[in-house]
Amino acid sequence: MTKLPPDLNPQNLPQHVAVIMDGNGRWANSRGLPRIAGHRQGARTLKELLRCCKDWGIKALTAYAFSTENWRRPVDEVDFLMLLFERLLHRELSEMHQEGVRISFIGDLSVLPKSLQTEMERSVKETLNNQAIHFTVAVNYGSRNEITKACRQVAELVQRGELSAEEVNESVVEKQLYTADTPEPDLLIRTSGEMRLSNFLLWQMAYTEMYFTDILWPDFDTEAFYQALLSYQKRDRRFGQVKASLSA
Ligand code: FPP
Numbered sequence: 001m002t003k004l005p006p007d008l009n010p011q012n013l014p015q016h017v018a019v020i021m022d023g024n025g026r027w028a029n030s031r032g033l034p035r036i037a038g039h040r041q042g043a044r045t046l047k048e049l050l051r052c053c054k055d056w057g058i059k060a061l062t063a064y065a066f067s068t069e070n071w072r073r074p075v076d077e078v079d080f081l082m083l084l085f086e087r088l089l090h091r092e093l094s095e096m097h098q099e100g101v102r103i104s105f106i107g108d109l110s111v112l113p114k115s116l117q118t119e120m121e122r123s124v125k126e127t128l129n130n131q132a133i134h135f136t137v138a139v140n141y142g143s144r145n146e147i148t149k150a151c152r153q154v155a156e157l158v159q160r161g162e163l164s165a166e167e168v169n170e171s172v173v174e175k176q177l178y179t180a181d182t183p184e185p186d187l188l189i190r191t192s193g194e195m196r197l198s199n200f201l202l203w204q205m206a207y208t209e210m211y212f213t214d215i216l217w218p219d220f221d222t223e224a225f226y227q228a229l230l231s232y233q234k235r236d237r238r239f240g241q242v243k244a245s246l247s248a
Contacts, residue, residue, distance in 0.1 A: 023192030023216030068142030100132025107141030
């Protein structure tokens, strides 16, 4: 178990961290390895980060593993990623369960390989009551798609007369998102020097602090995470308000 570094304030840790794990391909290329080697190493990095979050008392981690746009990658790479997700779930489930990890998935899972869907359902069911950390993996996820789906569901409620148009508010929409009833991320980390959201949790990250680093995802180790948390703890989160000391 890794202890929280003494210069991090345990009272001011993000409760929910989201990660865009970018740079696996470049990491592999720079070593003369195939891109899939980067994904394999990236998965190890994610496992370490999950453990670190748990050890340091962070209650939720959400990882963007596969976007709705990632289907445009070469077929071999997509097939490998699907197989990697399935194998990892199969191999790591019992350990994660023992460590108190609750696993969830967000995204349109219905088009994923059936055997992967089965592993996903099993891991969600088995870990449902775990409390140590909530680990959410976004697979075939796209935020615009999620919001559009939510709008359609709200429209159906109105059409059926279960809700009037005037009653549609933020909380009604929120209830139709994949993330209904889960707290919003406090901190987003994106690796590899890219500075965009790429259709990830657009609604949920309205007030999330962003941290971008040039480090490639497979190299994003505990030290790098510690740096991200140090930066987070220096931020002044006002959520659109004026700081108490300035408001008089
Ligand atoms: C982005 O790097 C990475 C991905 C699209 C795949 C991420 C998946 C993993 C790390 C495996 C995680 C496993 C589980 C079970 C969640 P890239 O390929 O876009 O890299 P590049 O920008 O250098 O090409």
